[in-house]
Amino acid sequence: MKQVFARPKSLKPAATHYCPGCGHSIIHRLVAEVIDELGIQERTIGVPPAGCAVLAYNYFDVDMGEAPHGRAVAVATGIKRVLPDRVVFTYQGDGDIAAIGTAESIHAANRGEKITAIFVNNAVYGMTGGQMAPTTVPGLVTTTTPGGRQVNRDGAPLDLTQMLAVAKGAVYLERVAVSDPKHIRQAKKAIKKAFQVQLDGLGFALVEVLSACPTNWKMDSITAWQWVKDSMTKDFPLGVIKDETGYDAGPETEAGDDR
Amino acid sequence: MLGEAAVLAGCRYYFGYPITPQNEVPEYMSRRLLEVGGTFIQAESELASINMVIGAAMAGGRVMTSSSSPGISLKQEGISYLAGQELPAVIANMIRGGPGLGNIAPSQSDYFQATRGGGHGDYRCIVLAPASIQELADMTLQAFDLADKYRNPVMILGDGMMGQMMEPVTFPEPVDPAKLPEKDWVLDGAKDRPQRIILSMLLDPKILEAHNYKLVRKYDAVRENETAWEMTDCDDARLVVAAYGTAARIAGGAIRRVRQRGLKVGLFRPKTLWPFPAKPLEELSHRVRHILTFELCAGQMVEDVQLAVKGQAEVKLYGRPGGVIPTPEDVAHQISHYYYGAHLDEEGPGGGA
Numbered sequence A: 001m002k003q004v005f006a007r008p009k010s011l012k013p014a015a016t017h018y019c020p021g022c023g024h025s026i027i028h029r030l031v032a033e034v035i036d037e038l039g040i041q042e043r044t045i046g047v048p049p050a051g052c053a054v055l056a057y058n059y060f061d062v063d064m065g066e067a068p069h070g071r072a073v074a075v076a077t078g079i080k081r082v083l084p085d086r087v088v089f090t091y092q093g094d095g096d097i098a099a100i101g102t103a104e105s106i107h108a109a110n111r112g113e114k115i116t117a118i119f120v121n122n123a124v125y126g127m128t129g130g131q132m133a134p135t136t137v138p139g140l141v142t143t144t145t146p147g148g149r150q151v152n153r154d155g156a157p158l159d160l161t162q163m164l165a166v167a168k169g170a171v172y173l174e175r176v177a178v179s180d181p182k183h184i185r186q187a188k189k190a191i192k193k194a195f196q197v198q199l200d201g202l203g204f205a206l207v208e209v210l211s212a213c214p215t216n217w218k219m220d221s222i223t224a225w226q227w228v229k230d231s232m233t234k235d236f237p238l239g240v241i242k243d244e245t246g247y248d249a250g251p252e253t254e255a256g257d258d259r
Numbered sequence B: 001m002l003g004e005a006a007v008l009a010g011c012r013y014y015f016g017y018p019i020t021p022q023n024e025v026p027e028y029m030s031r032r033l034l035e036v037g038g039t040f041i042q043a044e045s046e047l048a049s050i051n052m053v054i055g056a057a058m059a060g061g062r063v064m065t066s067s068s069s070p071g072i073s074l075k076q077e078g079i080s081y082l083a084g085q086e087l088p089a090v091i092a093n094m095i096r097g098g099p100g101l102g103n104i105a106p107s108q109s110d111y112f113q114a115t116r117g118g119g120h121g122d123y124r125c126i127v128l129a130p131a132s133i134q135e136l137a138d139m140t141l142q143a144f145d146l147a148d149k150y151r152n153p154v155m156i157l158g159d160g161m162m163g164q165m166m167e168p169v170t171f172p173e174p175v176d177p178a179k180l181p182e183k184d185w186v187l188d189g190a191k192d193r194p195q196r197i198i199l200s201m202l203l204d205p206k207i208l209e210a211h212n213y214k215l216v217r218k219y220d221a222v223r224e225n226e227t228a229w230e231m232t233d234c235d236d237a238r239l240v241v242a243a244y245g246t247a248a249r250i251a252g253g254a255i256r257r258v259r260q261r262g263l264k265v266g267l268f269r270p271k272t273l274w275p276f277p278a279k280p281l282e283e284l285s286h287r288v289r290h291i292l293t294f295e296l297c298a299g300q301m302v303e304d305v306q307l308a309v310k311g312q313a314e315v316k317l318y319g320r321p322g323g324v325i326p327t328p329e330d331v332a333h334q335i336s337h338y339y340y341g342a343h344l345d346e347e348g349p350g351g352g353a
Helices: A024-038 A052-058 A072-082 A094-100 A102-111 A160-164 A181-199 A221-235 B002-008 B024-035 B046-058 B069-084 B111-115 B133-150 B160-164 B205-226 B245-260 B278-285 B301-309 B328-341
Strands: A044-047 A063-065 A087-093 A116-121 A170-177 A204-210 A239-243 B013-016 B039-042 B063-067 B089-095 B126-128 B153-159 B229-232 B239-242 B265-270 B272-274 B290-295 B314-319
Touching: A024 A052, A024 A087, A024 A116, A024 A181, A044 A072, A052 A087, A063 B046, A072 A087, A072 A094, A072 A102, A072 A116, A072 B013, A072 B039, A072 B046, A087 A094, A087 A181, A094 A102, A094 A116, A094 A160, A102 A160, A102 A204, A102 B046, A116 A181, A160 A170, A160 A204, A160 A239, A170 A181, A170 A221, A181 A204, A204 A221, B002 B024, B002 B133, B013 B024, B013 B046, B024 B039, B024 B160, B039 B046, B046 B063, B046 B069, B046 B089, B063 B069, B069 B089, B069 B111, B069 B153, B089 B133, B089 B160, B111 B153, B111 B272, B126 B133, B133 B153, B133 B205, B153 B160, B153 B245, B160 B245, B229 B278, B239 B245, B239 B301, B239 B328, B245 B265, B245 B290, B245 B328, B265 B278, B278 B301, B290 B301, B290 B328, B301 B314, B314 B328
Parallel strands: A044 A063, A044 A087, A087 A116, A116 A204, A170 A204, B013 B039, B013 B063, B063 B089, B089 B153, B126 B153, B239 B265, B239 B290, B290 B314
Antiparallel strands: A170 A239, B126 B272, B229 B265
């Protein structure tokens, strides 16, 4: 019998703590599949954030070093500079990378640190209980925007990835979503490319992944994921934001990919 | 000096952010580390630099950062993580006057911050206080070894005076970083071994408590093995000045002056501020019943002196905050005032109260 589906080697056989309908498990799986396919599990070091994915070291089967809130790319910088032949990735949420860690992010990108950042944008602070995130879209009710986010009071959502595009050392920035199988395939392709950029020593690569937080959005899963597609993408349109890799159609374009 | 001593200690990674009065260190490291194949990053902030230190320590590098008071406050987040994650790193604080932006003059007003942890949580930094350039060189090498030995952040506490003083020095033998003992806990990729995780978040109170007690046992071992101090002219002393670092140098000059005038005064100088040499000071207080604590701040170490002597000696403070550096004559005046005021000149031979 041919096995057609299995747990990636780089993912431990553990039940996650994520809420039903959360996107983190999908994104973890994509990162793990990419690590497996590139054959880099034994030389990959991950840096999880403070946030919902703080326990990612319980799920990824690679070396993991915890970072203070927002500082993951700085910690990753330290690791990579000591061990330049290892593969170092960060896994960060919107509050982590786009609020408290904005300075670290833009300067790591600007220095062209050869690390891969996975930025999960679910428009809310998940672990702390649903407060406004830098990426909360206008009108979304959070525990600190009781009537919904108002641009004139709370500011507009911050597009960090777009901001990073001005950093010379950022060579590959793409925004994807994991809202349905088609988009999940596209997301994986982007994540793989972001790791390839590091393997080729080109510079800083980041993939922003739009995800859902049904719990804190107070929506059922189906509504939440539909909302990602219909509403979030208005403020955060999907697609390549910057690509200076020089790869023609991506290093491993899969046939049938209908981007 | 600090920079070259660090390179001799095998330090190959430096992450920092400019702040006066310690810019000589990053400036020196920026070119010297290039020569020895190391890495220097001028980070975007103190926060970023201490977190780069965390990463480099995780990866097994001999790593340091340096700053001055306001910058060290910013680094406290990372120092707490270094302690919690049991990562070795060296942090130098060339203290300047505070609070707030204060000024750039030499000061000792960060004693509490350095010796009480400084950041959040139950932890200690090992704190070394050099009082000469030779000691600064020697202690820098010692700092890296202590950091590795105990997997704990080590702080070198100096001030602008220590950073800019010129004195002859014998350089220690260089350490080859490739020949340092292998660290069996670093994150370098899980090849032919299980995954390693370095963290400080332990959500189960019982597990965090066990981790805290493990740290306590480590700190007990540091206290037992590494406490260092120096006593000068204490044998016949009726009054002892307790001072460290730059203040101890000034006090030394003051004591030479008052000794010439026949006053029996000694110097007790902690070389490690944490662990504080409480035991030897307590023993000393059995014979010397008057201690004048001299610090370049409004009075911080004086609390450790009081705790150490357990009320057996009278403890007075001569503190000069704000970056004011009194002369040896000023200190000599304070000593004489205390000495004659307590009628120590009228005691019989051998001293004692």
